[in-house]
Amino acid sequence: MDPASRPLVALNAVTKVYPRGAVSIRALAGVTLEIARGEFVAIMGPSGSGKSTLLSILGCLDRPSGGEYWLDGQPVAGLEDQALSRIRNRSIGFVFQSFHLIHELTVLENAQTPLLYGGVAEHDWPARAQACLERVGIAHRAGHRPSELSGGEAQRAAIARALVMEPHVILADEPTGNLDTATGDEIAALLEDLHREGRTIILVTHNEALAARARRTVRLRDGRIDSERSRPA
Numbered sequence: 001m002d003p004a005s006r007p008l009v010a011l012n013a014v015t016k017v018y019p020r021g022a023v024s025i026r027a028l029a030g031v032t033l034e035i036a037r038g039e040f041v042a043i044m045g046p047s048g049s050g051k052s053t054l055l056s057i058l059g060c061l062d063r064p065s066g067g068e069y070w071l072d073g074q075p076v077a078g079l080e081d082q083a084l085s086r087i088r089n090r091s092i093g094f095v096f097q098s099f100h101l102i103h104e105l106t107v108l109e110n111a112q113t114p115l116l117y118g119g120v121a122e123h124d125w126p127a128r129a130q131a132c133l134e135r136v137g138i139a140h141r142a143g144h145r146p147s148e149l150s151g152g153e154a155q156r157a158a159i160a161r162a163l164v165m166e167p168h169v170i171l172a173d174e175p176t177g178n179l180d181t182a183t184g185d186e187i188a189a190l191l192e193d194l195h196r197e198g199r200t201i202i203l204v205t206h207n208e209a210l211a212a213r214a215r216r217t218v219r220l221r222d223g224r225i226d227s228e229r230s231r232p233a
Helices: 051-058 081-091 107-117 122-136 151-163 181-196
Strands: 009-020 023-035 040-044 066-071 092-096 169-173 200-204 216-221 224-230
Touching: 009 051, 023 051, 023 224, 040 051, 040 181, 051 169, 051 200, 081 092, 081 107, 092 151, 107 122, 107 151, 122 151, 151 169, 151 181, 169 181, 181 200
Parallel strands: 040 200, 040 216, 092 169, 169 200
Antiparallel strands: 009 023, 009 066, 216 224
16 A cells, blocks of 8 residues: 555554453453544543543553554554554654653753654754744743743643654643643644644544544544544545
8 A cells, every 4th residue: 555545543453451350441342443644633532431541552652452553554563662662752742631841851851852762863952852842832941941831831842842753643642631721722723733734643632622623533432432523624
């Protein structure tokens, strides 16, 4: 298949079972899903529906118990830990609800952290990170530490860090969950802008207004896809 036409993300009958003593908890019960390059997809569902488990598998933070997961044409479900770490670093950008910035580092240094293990020449790190800070609108805060940032600025710094390796996909876990409504709307608009630039974005959220920014919403229930809805471009 032509790389440009194949799905960027392809899950086939993916299951995830967590042993709990004498019983097992089935978090995913056969999820089949394809996401094309450049899509903006929201994953929703009630607590316990499996959406966090699905995001962990998509981000190569966890392995499925069964089924297949292909990322950019590469089967990743059975890879060793070192190979999974390399894929996480080079192919996936993460944005978390709690930002996960390193408090001892400046904003610029935080944005550079994925480059430490990314095979990028060290002399290129500052310029590359600075360009990402400029893209998200906080270049003027490059020398500040996370404790000196507002919540919105901290999330912009986290998005800059997610962009710095030019990943195939950005995974966002409740990216507006710790922000007030107005600031959350600004971050949602930024994610929309990044999507319009051609980036693939997958987000998990309980926020219906944020999910409405995506072009497709996938709803989970009891570890299965309950419904999918696409919106006009």
